Amino acid sequence: MSETVYSHDQLSQLVDFRTNIAHQVKYADMVTGRSLARQVCDMDEQLPWASTQYSAVEDLQNYAQTGLWLALVAIGCWLATTLREIFNIVAHAAALNGIDVGDETVLEENEREEDERQTDQNVKFTRISRLRRNxxxxxxxxxxxxxxxxxxxxxxxxxxNTIGLEDLILNAVALAFILDLDELIESAFAPRRARFLLDEIHALPIPRLYIPGYGRMNAGVQERLKSTIKLLLLVGGLIAAYTLLLWPLHHRIQLAINILCGGEKDFIFAVNPATGIIETTKSFEEAPEHLTREQRTVLRIADPVLFTVPEWDVTQAQLEDFWEDAPPAMHRKDPLSDAPSMNIINLLEAIELSDVTDQAGNMPCMDESYPRSVIRPQLLEVAQVERCAQVDLARCAWRNMTALRALCPETCGCDNAMNPAAGAFASTAFGCPKLCVWKSLRSPALHNAPCEDWTPEHFINDPYVENFLRGMFSSFLHKPEMKDAHIMQYRKQLEEHFWDLLPGPNKTLSLDLAVEHYASLGWVHDVVEGKWTIGLGIPHPRGLTGCAFFGSSEIKDLTGVRICRDRSEFDDFRGLRAQCAQTCECRKRMIGCPRTCPLPVE
Structure with missing residues (x-):
């Protein structure tokens, strides 16, 4: 019962939670972008885990506000109750000590008239045996x-050591019950004759305190002295409890609050499995005020009866918007029955656990293959159009348009072998159905294409090449996990192999400017405009252009880009084998190469 709460081990466990779990990205809310620490400290009732820490924070914060004083009041009531019991015991001892002692116990019946109508029969002790008294x-x-x-x-x-305020009140009542337990046992198990006798026995008189040289103390003064001693003991007990128990507990509670919710709560981290380096980023402090599209759809399907009440700051118009603005869901069901199907449930679980590439393998290669009621709101959300035919083709080459390429694969050219509008993102990893990729690899346009490089002018003026270059490099340089690696590689290669080609007398400044130009996609824009440079004002050492420029070892070392990658459904990006067949050393039946190329040499 007296075990110390938030001891060393418990505080260490809180530190382990804060450092190992509270800021891990896998425990963050990916819908609201908040860390688990923020959710716990804000006492988010929708939190699916960390219930122990949630309850701890709730108890700690409540106790920090009023718990110290409420505990002091409860302890005061308990000490007053026990002091009453102790003084009753002292009075009992004094009464036993004041009664005459003899060889045997003597009881006599005392009859006195209380009033004219009834008498009170009492039995009192006149003597008690020494053995019985001892x-x-x-x-x-x-x-x-x-x-x-x-x-x-x-x-x-x-x-x-009781932290919960509700438990504090209940425990105080339960402790008071313990002191009454002897009387309950007596009333339940004592024989009737013994109880009747006890009821008839006159209370033992309590002798007045004897003071040498003064005599017996006045009864009124003795009672006042006893009350004063009780008050002093009570105050002393409260001071001792506050100093030795409550104040140290208050410090431990404040420390526990600081461990769980102190400092910066709005960040998440992940450990890079390749380098072991801890990488962090800021997370959101508050959840969005409005429901997301997914939440509105779920609310519409759940269809609860909602209405406004004074305590809920939501208007009836907002409630109606939950249904009007909620995008429809594609309902899957067993074709043979309307009853729930475990197979469909397992299918949805597989969809939840899959990635883009997995789902791209299950989609047909055709525009708007899903129900029209589902396609229209989704296209409005991602592309601000109602039909695939209205899509701005430039959007197909944006990296974040995975949903658009999956909904409109034909419009985005996922099945086009030579110049898909999706550019480098015409692959299953970015939403194009696998059937479209296979279709492009078997298309007549690819099979009958000449086995030669496009001219530099054709290479630059073709929309596909521009989309390919802009898409691939923007993906490399805008993804945090890849940007630093590409920039470091570019800088190192320039410094080690092309230092003498840097313009101007200040090579270090030229190097910094060239790296900044590359990181801001300025170099890609220059190449798209026909400037065949390897950096800001740095010409290609061999003067190469077109396919040969991107296939050269210099560009490969600087950027890490390989334009001659296999164009299979497993690639992250489309390659340029069909456009640069000669540079890529294409041979007949090689993936992504024209069929007009010669057979491989045995």
């Missing part, structure tokens, strides 16, 4: 005194 001291007074003192100490510690 036994009462040994087996009644002493145990009661020990129990009262131990209960006063243990109960005080118990109340001081």
């Amino acid at each position: 036994l009462l001291f040994l087996f009644v007074i002493l145990p009661r005194g020990l129990v009262a003192v131990v209960l006063a100490d243990t109960g005080t510690r118990y109340l001081a």
Whole structure:
């Protein structure tokens, strides 16, 4: 009962939670972008895990506000109760000590008239045997005194270590019940004759305190002295409890709050499995005020009866918008029955656990293959159009348009072998159905294409090449996990192999400017405009252009880009084998190469 709360081990466990779990990206809310620490400290009732820490924060914050004083009041009531019991025991001992002692116990019946209508029959002790008195001291007074003192100490510690405010009140009541337990046992199990006799026995008189040289103390003064001693003991007990128990507990609680919710809560981290480096980023402080598209759809399907109440700050118009603005869901069901199907449930679980490439393998190669009611709101969301035919083709080459390429694969050219509008993103990894990729690899346009490089002018003026270059490099340089690696590689290669080609007398400044130009996609824009440079004002050492420029070892070392990659459904990006067949050393039946190329040399 007196175990210390938030001891060393418990505080260490809180530190482990804060450092190992509270900021891990896998425990963050990916819908609202908030860390688990923020959700716990804000006491988010929708939190699916960390219920122990959630309850701990709730108890800690409530206790920090009023718990200290409420605990002090509860301890004061408990100490007053135990002091009453202790003083009753002292009075009992004084009464036993003041009665005449003899060889045997003598009881006599005392009849006195209370009023004219009834008399009170009492039995009183006139003498008590020495053995009986000693036994009462040994087996009644002493145990009661020990129990009262131990209960006063243990109960005080118990109340001081109770954190929950509701538990604090209940525990105070439960402790008071313990002191009444002996009377309950007596009333339940004592024989009737013994109880009747006890009811008839006159209370033992409590002798007044004898003071040498003064005599017996006045009864009124003695009662006032006893009350003063009780008050002093109560105040002393409260001071001791506050100093030794409550104040240290208050510090431990404040430390626990600081461990769980102190400092910066709005960040998440992940450990790079390749380098072991901890990488962090800022997370959101507050959840969005409005429901997301997915939440509105789920609310519309759940269809609860909602109405406005004074305590809920939502208008009826907003409630109606939940249904009007909610995009429809594509309902899957068993074709043979309307009853729930475990197979469909397992299918949805597989969809939840899959990635873009997995789902791209299950889609047909045709525009708007899903129900019209589902396609229209989704296209409005991602492309601000209602039909695939209205899509701005430039959007197909944006990296974040995976949903558009999956919904409109034909419009985005996922099945086009030579110049898809999706550019480098015409692959299953970015939403193009696998059937479209296979279709493009078997298309007549690819099979009958000449086995030669496009001219530099054709290479630059073709929309596909421009989309390919802009898309691939923007993906490399805008993805945080890849940007630093590409920029570091570009800088190192320029510094080690092309230092003498840097313009101007200040090579270090030229290097910094060239790296900044590359990181801001300025170099890609220059190439798209026909400037065949390897950096800001740095010409290609061999003067190469077109396909040969991108297939050269210099560009490969600087950027890490390989334009001759296999064009299979497993690639992240489309390659340029069909456009640069000669540079890529294409041979017949090689993936992505024209069929007009010669057979491979045996």
